[in-house]
Amino acid sequence: MIKAKPKKKREIKINEAKEINIIKKPSDIKLEVTQFITIILNISRVCENHKRIWDNQIKHNDGVIKFDKLMLISQVKKTADNLFEDYFEPREDSERIDDDDFENNIFYTNLMNKEAQKYIEGLNEIPVLTVDDIVEKLPAGFTATLFVWKSLIKEFETAKVKKVIKTLKIDNFFINRLIKLSNKYFSWIKEEIKIERLGA
Secondary structure, X not given: OOOOOOOOOOOOOOOXXXXXXXXXXXXXXXXXXHHHHHHXXXXXXXXHHHHHHHHHHHHHOOOOOOHHHHHHHHHHHHHHHHHHHHHOOOOOOOXXXXXXXXXXXXXXXHHHHHHHHHOHHXXXXXXXXXXXXXXXXXXXXXXXXXXXXXXXXXXHHOHHHHHHHHHOOXXXXXXXXXXXXXXXXXHHHHXXXXXXXXXX
């Protein structure tokens, strides 16, 4: 015989206070600065990935590149790293306190994820073989890192990025050096490899 289970008395809570976590949207300039920081970090990362492809070609596949051209990649990465360190690296003696919870703020994470997705092919540690690599008979990841690098440098022409540079009073030495060294490398690649999509 099946016995009926005794009914439990339901407890009704009236006006129970619930904690609601309100995420404050950062100001537009804070989001724009975050985007700028992401661009700088991505330039460093994509240069590291691009140079790794060259290093692998030199070591394992008899790849040849003039030393001064290889150094251009390292110089761009170093300039991006120096810019980040000089303006954005947290310092122990800094008294600046930011009340925004960066890691748990969906506005910041969404922005950074969007930037990462936009340039994912060139930022992946594992090189992505593209159609351009196959057509041009280049190693996996070569054109992806190159196109992403060029797109990131073009960001310096946008009004948002120019506004951040002006607002934070970033020394034009860094920006001009990033553009000049990158364009020098792109021009050399265009002459040597004739990649049509690289453009002018």
